[in-house]
Amino acid sequence: MKTNLLQHINSPKELRKLYNNQLPQLAKELRDFIIDIVATKEGHLGASLGVVELTIALHYVFDTPNDLLIWDVGHQAYGHKILTERKNIFHTNRQLDGISGFPKRKESVYDAFGTGHSSTSISAALGMAIASKINGDFEKHHIAVIGDASIASGMAFEGLNHAGATDANLLIILNDNAMGIDPSVGALKNYFTNVKAGKKVRKNNIIEALNFSYSGPIDGHDLPALIKELERLKSIKGPKFLHVITTKGKGLKIAEQDQVKYHAPGKFNKKTGELVPKINEIQAPKYQDVFGKTLLELARKNSKIVGITPAMPTGSSLKFMLDEIPERAFDVGIAEQHAVTLAAGMATQGLIPYCTIYSTFLQRAYDQIIHDVALQNLPVIFCIDRSGLVGEDGATHHGVFDIAYLRCIPNLVIFAPLNELELRNIMFTAQTGINFPLAIRYPRGNATLVNWKLPMHLIKIGKGELVFKGNEIAILSIGTIGNSIIEIEKDLPKNKFSLYNMRFVKPLDEDLLHDIFKKYKTIITIENGTIIGGFYSAILEFASKFEYKNSKVIPLAIPDSFIEHGKVYELFNKINLSNENILKMLLKL
Incomplete structure (x- = not known):
């Protein structure tokens, strides 16, 4: 034996x-x-x-x-x-x-x-x-x-x-x-x-x-x-x-x-290998699939659109375009620098490149973003998947730095959709003739709507919007984390809080911000990104530039430390960005 x-x-x-x-x-x-x-x-x-x-x-x-x-x-x-x-x-x-x-x-x-x-x-x-x-x-x-x-x-x-x-x-x-x-x-x-x-x-x-x-x-x-x-x-x-x-x-x-x-199959039967079936309920799609299917939808109508990914066709869902239009979709292997400059070269010749890279991997192509794209003001569209905290992969894979490291680059426009409809609309807008590089950041995981394939509309560059209105405190959100505020709205005191979906980190909607700073003495920023150099910093810079000294700006963001691994909701709870912790903080105010 x-x-x-x-x-x-x-x-x-x-x-x-x-x-x-x-x-x-x-x-x-x-x-x-x-x-x-x-x-x-x-x-x-x-x-x-x-x-x-x-x-x-x-x-x-x-x-x-x-x-x-x-x-x-x-x-x-x-x-x-x-x-x-x-x-x-x-x-x-x-x-x-x-x-x-x-x-x-x-x-x-x-x-x-x-x-x-x-x-x-x-x-x-x-x-x-x-x-x-x-x-x-x-x-x-x-x-x-x-x-x-x-x-x-x-x-x-x-x-x-x-x-x-x-x-x-x-x-x-x-x-x-x-x-x-x-x-x-x-x-x-x-x-x-x-x-x-x-x-x-x-x-x-x-x-x-x-x-x-x-x-x-x-x-x-x-x-x-x-x-x-x-x-x-x-x-x-x-x-x-x-x-x-x-x-x-x-x-x-x-x-x-x-x-x-x-x-990385998730849970499975250890004897047969069969995957454990997920709860049979109708779910909203993953953001990566909204990207992949929307890109294919646009590419069918616009022959100038090309898709590029460095070794992540399945993870980014570029696979949909690769399968149907392989001559205009490119997996370049583990080569983020090459992917970005390849996109830049294509843009010089009138193509419309959607370059999809995980936030954590885009860090590897920083020089190319600056020199080969932004410096030449080429209309490359960066679709930044896995932005924010990503969960069990931990510190090496969290996409928390992209707002901070992109915001300082001239010519680059940075957009973070509140939901999948805004992701579709900005992707639609991008292929209608922009003349600047555009970064679109969206998170890992599921979106919010089951019926998301709605007609697409143009988004006005650099403009935010009011989601709901109150009289005492303004909350400025960037990206899908704004949905946390929408989810807890029913538990907030009536008519106290306003929520503004800013959408653009760069350029900021300065007209909207002037209105906000003139009206509110307390302003809260919320972002699924690092507290240093990100959206909060951008709002502080605006307040300093225009000498708004009577308003207090309070940040809700990822702290200045490397966040370890765990489920996303566990990590959010640990750094006080869970819905429950946000609600507690707002009620104290």
Whole structure:
């Protein structure tokens, strides 16, 4: 009778006491453990299932945490966390006050580098390798595990270019499963596909041309082969590159068959993999679907419209246009900088580019927004998905900084719709001949209306609107968080509060603001964004510019700190932005 090996393993030290022939059983147990937890607690499934054997082999061969192991992005690090002293608390993964869904330095000494965005692992590992050499530690190993989608990103190539010109003790492992969140795209993906197929590309090996010692491709689920090759690579000096082929979702048949859905599937039956059905009720659509379906609706009528996304066609819902009009919809891979400048180039030639990027990822293209779009005043339309707090992905993925980092850029207009109708209307407005760059930010999750496909209308640029009127206190909202005030209106004292849906952060509706500051002595701003540099700051700047000294401005915003993970409503409650907390604050006034 087999014993439960995983039960007795809490750290790599105990793992290394096993015999080689015990490791396949451990791999099965580790895979089952991940499935059991994620089936009920949710999280990123497919990527971690795909690297179970690789995870075991790395911790078995290398002396972690003394040897430094970095997981690019970190979607695939669940097995790593379980084997590195977090097995007993892994059930708290991504939950409020629990462990993070991504590697995190302050969480464990085994997490050599915090990740959450892709393509950083090579640069970080190279930095560590150079530091070890400077510090006189010539025996330490530095390993970066990066996927075939992530390695196509510009930053990864910058790291490869530098590393190949050094003698750093660096091992880069390419986890090649032909998938990111959606299928990998691009010429490099095609190259690796040819390598895997055994086609004659070795004489023109890209990696060897960059001065790496290349080995592979090898089966990433063959533990003896992995261990043998990793042991061999330990003795080779300088930069090394191991090409490993894996299957995303390995060990759960349905996850292998539908790798996009099972990247992060939600709750599912751990035996069959079938998704747990959601409550059968008619719901308002997700904002991403309002964007995707509206864009397709507009593109059918306007042949100048193009859609662009960096590797998120499913998450952003650009998939609707990609499926029907593929010649005008582009998934450019994990390449936010390229996506923005590609859109800029298209705009110079009269096309109307809708560039959809998650708020947290748009940060990576800041230089391109300024220099390639705004400086040239090109009418690129940025559709900024996942703005505000996004929930269990935590600090690396919250889209809370976009208002602040975009507001200081000349020429750029910033709009935040109150609901899906305003999102549709601003998308409609954008394709009627604007002559400036436009940023539209909207959150993750469901919108407000079931019947949302109504006729679209033009929105006047820079104009807000009164939602309901009172006499004592004005509430200025930006974006969908204004719906919180609408929801609690019935509990507010009659005729005390006014709500203004400002809609535009830039330009502000100064005519409306003059009226507000002349009438109200207390003004409250509310936003699903950082308190520093955002909408609140914009209103303060207006008040200072026009010397409104008799009005007090009170902010409701995300505090100046990195917000950790948890369900969105839990996080809102924690930072006093839940409906209940907002109501309490307003009643005190």
